[in-house]
Amino acid sequence: MTIRRSALLIAVCFFISFQGCTPSSSPPATTLATIDGQPLSVEAFRAFSEKIPQGMRKGETPFAQDLNLLQSLIDKELLLREAQATGVEEDSWFQERMSAQERNRLLELFRKGEINRKIVIGDEEVEAHYRKTGRDRSLRFNVIMVKTREEAEKLSAELKSGANFNQLALQHSVDRESGQRGGDTGEYRAMDDLTPNIAEAIFHLEVDEVTPPVTVPYKNTPHFCLFKVIDERPLPLASSEEVILKELTMQKRVERTEFLIDSLTTVYHPQIHQEALAELLQQCRAGTGSEVVLEAPEKTIFTDSEGSTSLGEFIETARRLHIDRSGLVDSAQVVYLLERIFIPEHIFLLEIEKSGLGKDPQFLEGLARKRQELLLSALRQREVDRHVEATPEEARTFYDDHPGKFTPAPTTVIVEILVDSDSLATQLKQRLLQSEFPEELSLEYSIRQEARHHAGRIPLTVYNQIFFKEIYELAQGLEIGEIGGPVRTRRGYSVFKVVDRQQELSPYDEESQRRAFAYVKIDKARKGYVDYVRSLRQKFPVEIFEDNLRQLTQK
Template sequence: MASPAWLAIEPLYIRRKKSMRPLYILAITAALAACSQETNAPVARVDEVPISGESLRSFVEKLPAGLRHPEGGDAARRQYVQSLIDRQLILKEAIAHGLDTLQSVKRTVDEAVDARVIALYRARNITAQVQVPEEDVRRVFTEEGYHRERKLNAILVHTRPEIEAAVAALDAGQPFAEVARSHSLDKRSAEQGGELGFIGREAAPSLHIPAEVFNTLPLGEISAPLRAGLSWHIVRFTEDRDTPYERYRPLIEEQLFRERLAQVEAEHFESLRAAASAALDRNGLQLMLSAAQREDGVLLDTCTAPLYTFAEGQATVAAAYKALRRLNAQRSLKDSTRARTALDRLVLRPLLQRRAAREQNLHADPDIQQLAKRAYQDALLNAVRERFAAIEMLSDAEVWEYYDSHPDMFYHEESIEVEELLASSPAEAQRLSDQLAAGASFADLADRSVRAQAVQSQARFHFHPRDEKLYPRLVPAIYAAEPGQLVGPIRVRDGYSIFRVQGRNPGRVEPYEQVQRRARALLRRERENAAFTRFVQDLRQRYQSRVEIDERALKAALPDSLV
């Protein structure tokens, strides 16, 4: 669909509908009902296809601020209704050129509908069966050690012989604090006799302390040597203190829910498999694995041999490979021990759920029907863009000229690389800070950060000076910090931040060699947009006499308060 941000509005023939002169004064309730009907009356028509006031209003309400008309008023109303008119014009053109018969369109719609149907089926038949009673959460809180925090002392060294030497010194009667000062790699804790502060049960794994050690090691006793990544350490606990139940309740609930969901899903899968009499064809599996080892893509794409058989029908090797390829999971076939599990999870399970959803007639659900209509229209719009906005191949000279004449597009602003965790409370922030000071990495603790994308980025971010508008406390603190310095917790928007500056990047125009692909993509998009704009403007001219806009209904649907 053409974006209202860049499509200019051309004048169209507008037919003003005559309003009936009222013959008598309506009752107030009737007036209100008429007002409601007028708000949802068609604001425009393209041939016989109406564009309702409700759909226009919904469209405008969902528009991001950056795509809203800067002036408002009638100009804004015209732009917004024109966007929906353009959509109808493009759909008509798509059908006129037979794009609705393309297999790619059907495939896109089927995939979108299948994904939503399976999600609806899972929500009703699997997820809804999972219960996590309060008493189970409290039991785990107590039995698995979440009810207390333990003051940790540790000695960290490089090798197994070194940790054994530290143990020997302790066995000979040398105080733990002295051994820590003379042996431990972690200078900060070594200066404090190995003391690292209190840690909770959830933090133990990130500090390379097994749950069993955390739960069972008596106060004052020293653990056996433990692996700590590439290093070794020994630990002891010197003090325990209670922790509030509410702090760990959400974490335990989520943990139990995931465990029980996996169990319910496995049981449901087996019941679906039995009901469908689904069986793996070993010959088909061997053929598929052999072709995958040879990287014989042609065979995998075309093989009609059965991989799974059912009481009614079968799933072929080609269909299964297509499903794996869509999920970018073809590599699972390289390992024969993993292949069967992957095929069951990624091919058979969705297939059986899809069949079961069809038996429950979930495709007739109103939300699914609405999704199918939207997916169909979106697929047609994309097909039109691919057909009519296609451009010739760009030369290297054209790409270079674009790069050279748009330096602002490739200017990398000054930035600072940081590792950062965002905690929801001062207590949680202090615990994170203590664990980082004790040697835990930011990446190890990323799943405890409430910052979006923390897990995906492994808690690494970069900030620019302009980001101070979004983070008025955090960005100045980052720019004031020394590289390598652990800072925080500091109060910021949405929580409490702990960070360490990794380095600074000066602002510069990125070299052409590094951004050539991006420059090519930007130039291609610019020319495709220009071609598509010309295409839409041509549609407007050709359909001008077949478009009507009802100005009164338009104003009723989009009052001044909305535009």
């Protein structure tokens, strides 16, 4: 009896001990995982999942996709925990970018409220623009294309003397497809179906009228065309209403912005300090390299009714706009930056502070999301990116293996004539079309003094487009030899000729070497980041409850 009782006691103790080693209960269905013992809920997963587009989800089955999403959410939570544990919020990198995000988002909300939402476009305006721009009709036209301007002008003179257009097209046009039909292009074309220079040349004409010679690229070389309008058909407003609304919206946005700047200028009375401006220009012109080194960054560059702004603050804004020392050597460009970019942004921020826009719930929610993104970026910068190195041999190999990454965007070289009136610009364009030298016309007429010592030649690049926005956008669609404009700019009316376009592989110089080093380090950092995130799963243990996730997927 004693032996049996002892055996039973041992069995009971063993059972109790075994029960103590087993979890007392399964995790609740609302928990999909734990991170360092803390639950990750279904609600958190759903909120994360809703932000991931379907096309970005990976996995052959719905469950596999959800499991990958859950792993990504866990990685994010691990990184945020590590960022908090290591005090990333104190990093200057994080603080600077968080400040910039707050400023930019406030400015965006302000512009939406004070500019975009106050744009009203009436039906009468749409109708007027529809007719003014020639979108109320489509044209059928004949064309004669020849290789030289001299031949085009000779044919133009013959037409004025009564020659038959169709016969001349049959005899002279190098575009044989239309030439064999007497120049007939065979279809009606709307204004937006044509390149800007052709549309501009023909859409103000009546039926049976002929254009002067128009430069048209053909087989990669400039050719010269005469167009004759032979018929027209009405086009409904609906065919171009979307384009018209976009054009009017852009036009009214510019007008509303100008009005707002002018109105706030009368409130805050900003004044540029000419002495500080002169010092800035002198130091930038005398400097070397891309960085601006100021002797007295505390000097005031402008004042307003609320206070003053220093040279140092202005340079910080220029850096944020990716404008280096070379972009601050011309007085007109610096004044433009101050008057049209820096000061307007400054007085907008003063208005924002008074309005309490920074307390808007939508703004605060978006800022909180951005804070998380920047915390992750700052953590990566501190723990991974800054520890990555590259050798000269690795950089050179990358340059040789990836030539496309070292072929810059093209530089479009124009010769510009900037004048005060649209009518004079139109006259000068006609003279350019008649083969007058653009350099001579620029020296005689252009009011852009800073380009006179280059006879009006301006290289347009992605780096200086901020100063030539309207011209840059138009020039990108033109071939070498084509004429652009007149286009209205902030300083007048511009007409120009595209004289060159340059694009070639950059030599393996100091700049290319610097970029090659950067590419190698980026690739290494990407791989290092993956390893770093994996290591955090050792620091903060993770347990995933796949059964709970599977049940969620099946719902």
